[in-house]
Amino acid sequence: MSDILELVRKRTSSRMPFDLERPVAEEQLAGILEAARWSPTAHNMQNFEIVVVDDRKVLEAIGxxxxxxxxxxxxxxxxxLSFSEEELLERKTGILATMFPPSWRNPDFRLDEIDDEEIASMQTPLPTSAVLLVVVYDPRRRAPASEGDFLGILSLGCVMENMWLAAESMGIGLQIVSSLSSGVEVKRILGIPDDLIIAFSCRLGYPASKPAEYLRVRRDVKDFTHHNRFGD
Ligand SMILES: Cc1cc2nc3c(=O)[nH]c(=O)nc-3n(C[C@H](O)[C@H](O)[C@H](O)COP(=O)(O)O)c2cc1C
Structure with missing residues (x-):
């Protein structure tokens, strides 16, 4: 129990470039995919496909x-956003503003009012990675009587967490890249059929340099736990 809790606490987002000289070994990738395989899914519908991208040219095209x-x-x-570490510690949710470009720290942000340099700083290139996993949702493998396939979508979160914990246990960094889910480009490059949906993509690898420390916060257990009746 303590080992799994430690792993759960240690798991973090690795947003840095990964070392291209140190690829994720085949057995490790197999372990991460095995963790995905045994994820719980609603009605055991296993409503996902995973595209493993490790071809440099394809990674560059996606990048x-x-x-x-x-x-x-x-x-x-x-x-x-929190504008100081103190504020983040107080709030216990969300992210520190310094992780984003300065223009994002303006409540009246308007795209047409910022200059090209700012726009460029907002569109930072995807950091290098040894492997990218693109997890595809198959809405046809739908859990029965689940409105909007809520249960199926929850299941994809289980796939994400299983893979993330497996990677963490091997010392491999992982970052979810939600921005690759929208648009048609990734689907076109990878030949993903139109009727399937990219659920999430994750970069995998070993950090190219020592990861920068950042403040991670969570609500306390008592803040989200209710005993016998909601609100108590
Ligand atoms: C569904 C989902 C989407 C996420 N999308 C992104 C993303 O696009 N980019 C990113 O850097 N992190 C992304 N994250 C990571 C969260 O920002 C991160 O888990 C959260 O801030 C807590 O930090 P930690 O992972 O270091 O504990 C995502 C996480 C989840 C569960």
Whole structure:
């Protein structure tokens, strides 16, 4: 129990470039995919496919896709930002503002009011990675009587966490890259059929340099636990 809890606490987002000289070994990748295989899914529908991308040219093609930032994203993101470590420790949710370009720290952010340099800084290239896993949702493998396939979508979260913990246990860094889920470019490059949906993509690898420490916060257990009745 203590080992699994330690692993759960240690798992973190690895947003740095990965070392291309140190690829993820085949057995390790197999272990991560095995963890995905044994994920719980609603009705055991196993509603996912995984595209393993380790071809440098394909990785570069995906890395060079423009990932435009929407005004809505920046506005909603602003609501979650903390502007100091003290504020983040107090709030216990969300992210530190310094992780984003300065223009995102403006509540009245408007895309048409920022200059080209700022736009360029918002569209940082995808950091290098040895492997990218693109997890594809197959809505046809739908859990019965689940409105909007809520249960199927939850299942994809189990796949994500299983893979993340497996990678963490091997000392391999992982970052979820949600921006690769929208648009048609990744689907086109990877030949993913139109009726399937990219659920999430994750970069995998060993950090190219010592990862920068960053403040990680969580609500306390008592903040989200209710005893016998909601609100108590
Ligand atoms: C569904 C989902 C989508 C996420 N998308 C991104 C993303 O696009 N980019 C990123 O750097 N992190 C992404 N994350 C990671 C979260 O930001 C991160 O888990 C959270 O801030 C807590 O930090 P930690 O992972 O270091 O504990 C995502 C996580 C989840 C579960």
């Amino acid at each position: 060079s896709i423009e990932r435009p930032i929407s005004e809505t994203f920046v506005r909603e993101n602003y609501q979650q």
